[in-house]
Amino acid sequence: MKSEFAFIALPISALVAPSTFAVQYLTVEQAQRAIFPNKSLTAAPVKLTPAQRKAIEQASGVRVLHDDQQVWQVSGGGWFIVDEVVGKHEFITYAVGLNANGSVKQIEVMDYRETYGGEIRNENWRAQFVGKTSQSQLKLDRDIKNISGATLSCRHITDGVKRLVAFYEVALKR
Amino acid sequence: MKSRSTVEIRRCRPLLGTFVEVAGAATNAATLERGIIAAFAAVEKVHRLMSFHDPDSDVSRMNRDAFPKSVIVHPWTWKVLEAAQRFARESHGVFDIATARFLASWGYFPGCQHQPDNAATWRDIFLRKNCRVFFRRKLIIDLGGIAKGFAVDRAVAALKASGVKAGIVNAGGDLRVFGPISRIIHVRHPAEPTVAAAAVRLSQRAMATSGVYFARRKHRGQYVSPLLDGCTGRFARELISVTVAADECVVADALTKIVFALRKQAAGLLDQYRADALILERDALPSSKFNLSCDIADRTRFD
Known part of the structure; x- marks a missing residue:
């Protein structure tokens, strides 16, 4: 099978139009099956009191933005939690599976969405592609499936998980 | 009448300080699920071994x-x-x-x-x-410039060993496509990283991109970045990105850093590894070096 690496110049309209990269990896049910296969889960949502919220923030060093947390108890022990983090450019919904002792079993990203800042400010860049209109059918706002180039660090999720481990200590642990 | 339907699964986990995506296609869902679990286990192992x-x-x-x-x-x-x-x-x-x-x-x-x-x-x-x-001396090493590429190669090996015939592993932009498929990969605009500036069609190949946009910091009033020339200690400040394609992701990963510093002087090394490079600069036309026989002016290849 021939290997190819060929550069495609994008049509100018593609550069001006805003682009979004969004992927749904798992629904809640699929995430539950991925992390706790063959277990039954019971919804046990938590609403934090101001005291709990403060305790979590102090223990983790991470701010708590919502008092409501979507939690499921896993048969045989463990918890399944759905959480979301918002960064400068990204919105991420993810699931964390905790073992019975509160340690992290597995993390799965459920929804990942990157937003954009707007039009390209540099006119020179745009000018390069004038006249190089390609027959390409690429519609950036729909067809971006794979990206190369450093993506954003997963620091927000790492902080989120830190917060959830503290949440377990404060609100879930027996 | 028998029909073989393909199952496609795509998963993502935060690992190696970034987002690692494993996607595969197979006719057997159980094989694919097992392969994906094995692929993430390989990435997690690299993470544990090489975390700074x-x-x-x-x-x-x-x-x-x-x-x-x-x-x-x-x-x-x-x-x-x-x-x-x-x-x-x-x-x-x-x-x-x-x-x-x-x-x-x-x-x-x-x-x-x-x-x-x-x-x-x-x-x-x-x-x-x-x-x-x-x-021989007190020194600090960091494998961040090469570990992601290595992790991608190990994940692909795990998928193949599980019987998955085609897929992609993407660790924060360091990626590899394997099997009888080809995929369009979008490369970020180096000055506007939330916008795509170019697209590349990849088949049975790995690709890595280095750019300073997300890794810059201010140090004593000046921008610094972790992409630096090991000989001079000088760091890359221009908003450019370098994309390298090679057979293995560990090679693509390391070569991006070298091409970033040496630019056209890295041509010999690119030849040696049968690698291709694409350089995107802020106020210049994209420059590229292709080692494989592909005609970039030939638009009939692209859909």
């Missing part, structure tokens, strides 16, 4: 004890060290895993306790048989 911050990783153990003593590392860590030293030799020190000393002083590793010898380089790293490593 985890005190139990091979990297931390080396940074603590490879001078003046020695450390025995996992065979995977060993493979990465061997590759890193080879790239250092071939790039005459432009690629150098011992440059963590610069990064540490610029605040990239908060809480770092090490006090390295400022004259130390890759030449002070010695690899002995049975996975033993020692340093």
Whole structure:
């Protein structure tokens, strides 16, 4: 099978139009099956009191933005939690599976969405592609499936998980 | 009438400090699920072995004890060290895993306790048989410039070993496509990283991109970045990105750093590895070097 690496110049309209990269990896049910296969889960949502919220923030060093947390108890022990983090450019919904002792079993990203800042400010860049209109059918706002180039660090999720481990200590642990 | 339907699964987990995506296609869903689990297990293993911050990783153990003593590392860590030293030799020190000393002083590793010898380089790293490593001077190594690529290759190997015939693994932009498929990969605009600036069609190949946009920091009023020339200690400040395609992701990963520093002077090394490079600059036309027989003016290849 021939290997190819060929550069495609994008049509100018593609550069001006805003682009979004969004992927749904798992629904809640699929995430539950991925992390706790063959277990039954019971919804046990938590609403934090101001005291709990403060305790979590102090223990983790991470701010708590919502008092409501979507939690499921896993048969045989463990918890399944759905959480979301918002960064400068990204919105991420993810699931964390905790073992019975509160340690992290597995993390799965459920929804990942990157937003954009707007039009390209540099006119020179745009000018390069004038006249190089390609027959390409690429519609950036729909067809971006794979990206190369450093993506954003997963620091927000790492902080989120830190917060959830503290949440377990404060609100879930027996 | 029999029909074979293909199952496609795509999963993502935060690992290696970024988002790692594993996608596969197979006719058997169970095979695919097992393959994806094995792929993530491989990435997690690389994460545990090569994390700079985890005190139990091979990297931390080396940074603590490879001078003046020695450390025995996992065979995977060993493979990465061997590759890193080879790239250092071939790039005459432009690629150098011992440059963590610069990064540490610029605040990239908060809480770092090490006090390295400022004259130390890759030449002070010695690899002995049975996975033993020692340093001739006190130095700090960081495998961040090569570990992601290696992790991608290991994940692909795990998928193949599980019987998955086609897929993609993407670790924060370092990626590899395998099997009888081709995929369009979008490359970020170096000055506007949330916008795509170019697209590349990839088949049975790996690709890595280095750009300063997300890794820049301010240090004493100036921008610094972790992409630096190991020989001069000078760092890359322009908003450009370098994309390299090669057979293996570990090679693509390391070569991006070398091409970033050497630009067109890296041509010989690209030839040697049958690698291709695409350079995107802020106020210039994209420049590229293709080693494979593909005609970039031929638009009939693209859909």
